[in-house]
Amino acid sequence: MEKRIRVKAPASVSNLNCGFDVMGLALEEPYDIIELEITSTGVIEIEDIRGCDDLSRDPARNVVGAVLNAVSLETEGNPGFRVILEKGIRPGSGIGSSAASSAAAAYAADVLLGGRFSKTQMVRFAMEGERLASGSAHADNVAPALFGGITLVRSYDPLDIVELNVPGELFCVVVHPEVEVKTSVARGLLDREVPLATAVRQWGNLGGLVAGLYREDYDLIGRSLEDYIVEPKRSGLIPSFSEIKKSAMAGGALGAGISGSGPSVFALCRGEETAVRIRENMSRVMLSTAIEFDAYLSPVSKAGAQLCQ
């Protein structure tokens, strides 16, 4: 008899201005859901994809297939999986759409296999989805999608994920303008070398951000949300970026910036009331453009990948 489980994993905002490639934060919503069962066929079958027409059901071309394949290869007997993917997060939005699917797949497989993998090992599996999606096995979205909260990828080799403290009143607002920003293009804009003096400013801010999270010092968090390396290069990819960011700051945001490699723009703030005002401000700027958009408002999720209730 086959057991079928449903697991969800949330969207996430990576980089957080000063933490390029290392910082990430989980939202409560939107999220993706994976329905998974183990099969005796030994193959991976994507039975259905709901909520999105653009993704391939070929397991070699879908991040979920890449993740489950990695799990199967490391599991005795190389089990097969049958999966239904329900996309709540739009691909290409820059809020960890592939990461959420990948994290949910890794977590669901672990549950069905009896909980044999550590979360860090699950991150490793989920990174195979990122490798397929973007050509780079980064962990700054899959880590928060799996662990929840705010995570730091201290090191990739060996993989070392640090779960940071989450101040209770921290809210996140995201607007997703419907323009395409390919991660590969966004990465290509970055210089391979950065001035040492600029790097020093960046890691001064990252230290300030981590300290601010532990001290629950919202002012310090805000002062630390600066980006001298990535935002100047990438912001041109996002129409009206500067106006969107300004509108968030005018609404009382602690900071704002590009979510991952964009095109989504995020703002962090203290308290839901401020978050509602910021969402209005950012949405107003978006409405003044001709660009379709989605807007999200969410506390930082304490839970990452989890069984659906």
Added chain:
Amino acid sequence: MEKRIRVKAPASVSNLNCGFDVMGLALEEPYDIIELEITSTGVIEIEDIRGCDDLSRDPARNVVGAVLNAVSLETEGNPGFRVILEKGIRPGSGIGSSAASSAAAAYAADVLLGGRFSKTQMVRFAMEGERLASGSAHADNVAPALFGGITLVRSYDPLDIVELNVPGELFCVVVHPEVEVKTSVARGLLDREVPLATAVRQWGNLGGLVAGLYREDYDLIGRSLEDYIVEPKRSGLIPSFSEIKKSAMAGGALGAGISGSGPSVFALCRGEETAVRIRENMSRVMLSTAIEFDAYLSPVSKAGAQLCQ
């Protein structure tokens, strides 16, 4: 009637591997002492320097003079100061000798002037001493010398010092080989540009270090004490650096590296017993060379600049 006070300020270890130019830690000893009084002459007079024959008593060529001059310029009536400097820290050692004198001078002047300056303003004054000593008004030693504990210079403009949590069992061992390393030469060895990928590793570690300090997670602190940017360039200036570092790690250090711009080598560890063993190990390596050295062992100082009891 003139009032004369005595203030001491401790040695400090800056950079801490991953935090070049932003991190610093205060030791309990060694320290410098300033004996200071305000005078009506309007000039700055260095009456005596004890414990060191190499420093100039010309206030234009001594860091204490530079600091007191900066204080005087920002104080109504431009008071004069008469000062005696007792050096407990050897100049050129790489453990913040000029910073300790500068911090003590700034703090003592503030006490005599009735406590009108914030600690951040005192750091600014003390940075004038660093500017004179090394040509660069850095704050990573004067901040811990003034505040005590472990500090982060989040930003230089505006100056923003963050006092980090200090785990109670953290000890520091320092050996100071008697070789000369000029800060200007040490800085000149650094590339003006660094690979982005290397900068990412460095700020991943800095985030890990700050998180480790707050979590009092000594293992995480240890894993984060890596330096991919500065140590590879500068370690050649310090004879037997690699052997000294290895001996510290063999003794149970969480991490070890170059203190400031050297030549001192520091190690961090958990608990005094381990610190004693590490000091023995590091001293044994130094004894095997023909180089004179000093060795220090100290908990992280909770207090920075303070009135002598």
